[in-house]
Amino acid sequence: MYACSKSEAIMPKIEEIVFKVPANFPDAVYKFEDNTLSKNGFELGKKLFYDTRLSADKSVSCGSCHQQFAAFAQLDHAVSHGVDNCLGKRNAPVLFNLAWQKEFFWDGGAKNLEIVPINAVTDACEMRTDLTKVVSFLNNTSPYPQLFKDAFGNSTVNSQNFLKALTQFTAAMISANSKYDKVIRKETSFTIEEQNGYHLFNEKCASCHAGSLFTDLSYKSNGLDLTSIDEGRKTITGLASDLGKFRVPTLRNIELSSPYMHDGRFNSLEKVLEHYNTGVKHATNLDATLFQNGKLGISLSSAQKQQLISFLKTLTDNEFIKNKNFSEN
Numbered sequence: 001m002y003a004c005s006k007s008e009a010i011m012p013k014i015e016e017i018v019f020k021v022p023a024n025f026p027d028a029v030y031k032f033e034d035n036t037l038s039k040n041g042f043e044l045g046k047k048l049f050y051d052t053r054l055s056a057d058k059s060v061s062c063g064s065c066h067q068q069f070a071a072f073a074q075l076d077h078a079v080s081h082g083v084d085n086c087l088g089k090r091n092a093p094v095l096f097n098l099a100w101q102k103e104f105f106w107d108g109g110a111k112n113l114e115i116v117p118i119n120a121v122t123d124a125c126e127m128r129t130d131l132t133k134v135v136s137f138l139n140n141t142s143p144y145p146q147l148f149k150d151a152f153g154n155s156t157v158n159s160q161n162f163l164k165a166l167t168q169f170t171a172a173m174i175s176a177n178s179k180y181d182k183v184i185r186k187e188t189s190f191t192i193e194e195q196n197g198y199h200l201f202n203e204k205c206a207s208c209h210a211g212s213l214f215t216d217l218s219y220k221s222n223g224l225d226l227t228s229i230d231e232g233r234k235t236i237t238g239l240a241s242d243l244g245k246f247r248v249p250t251l252r253n254i255e256l257s258s259p260y261m262h263d264g265r266f267n268s269l270e271k272v273l274e275h276y277n278t279g280v281k282h283a284t285n286l287d288a289t290l291f292q293n294g295k296l297g298i299s300l301s302s303a304q305k306q307q308l309i310s311f312l313k314t315l316t317d318n319e320f321i322k323n324k325n326f327s328e329n
Helices: 039-049 113-122 131-139 144-152 159-171 179-184 192-204 269-279 302-315
Strands: none
Touching: 039 144, 039 159, 113 131, 113 159, 131 144, 131 159, 144 159, 179 302, 192 302, 269 302
16 A cells, blocks of 8 residues: 555556566666656557657658558658658658667767657658647547547647657567577577678678677768768758768667668668678768778678678567567557
8 A cells, every 4th residue: 555645546547557678688778767667658659659640741650650560660762752642752661679879860960769759740741730720630530549648647638649659659669679689688599590690790891780689770981972951960960070870770670670870771681781792982081890901891702791781680579570469450
């Protein structure tokens, strides 16, 4: 038994759900300290994530560009595909293990997970609306007022609780049960091909795609010829040294999340590896690992590329991809 204040007494009874950090992961950055994770909040966030009525022409939801079967990226679309068939300028990134990030988007333009949805809501080529319109819609559309009351104790919807609900859903997306993870836990073993690929990965790739998250979360120039006006990280910092630098993406579920790179220019892992083998272009800020001993790129034989791909496929988390907790229906 415990005592509670009058304000606490009118709060609904909320069933909490557990956010569990995988044993082989570092501590999460997002702590849910001011946004207590609950079943009601999570379920509300999921409903919002998949509601196309939040977009200007009622055709696009968060789930339109972040499809579960593609590791919450957008399969076969080089760049985000929004309202009125408008095409954005960047590839839709995967959504999982977000609670371990301090910055978001390809350029790190958002510093807090709770504000990330604002970009999609307001972007002219994504949902093309604004928070005022979204909040008005939610306040006047059943069953949302009741769902917000169940989750936050107040049936009057505001933008803060709208963003918190979405965050409860997306922050709870944890992908940590691939074959790789099971090998690390000594529950199974790599094949010889996968093991060879793992050794190659540690030798040639792990300096950037580091640790259990398979990214060091930094921004690097990886030798792409910049075919667009997208300046990458420079857009945020204004520094010439950040021109053409983009976030090092996680490689978890990489088998499922094509196309690849910030502009979706490569539609297969084979093409990605061939870029690093022969396609790296010189730039003043090119990452040092891609220019060593006077040679551009990372030398890879055909056999080595196949071994690497075999290993990369062990990062596919089928249980996460098929988890009904994150599905629309």
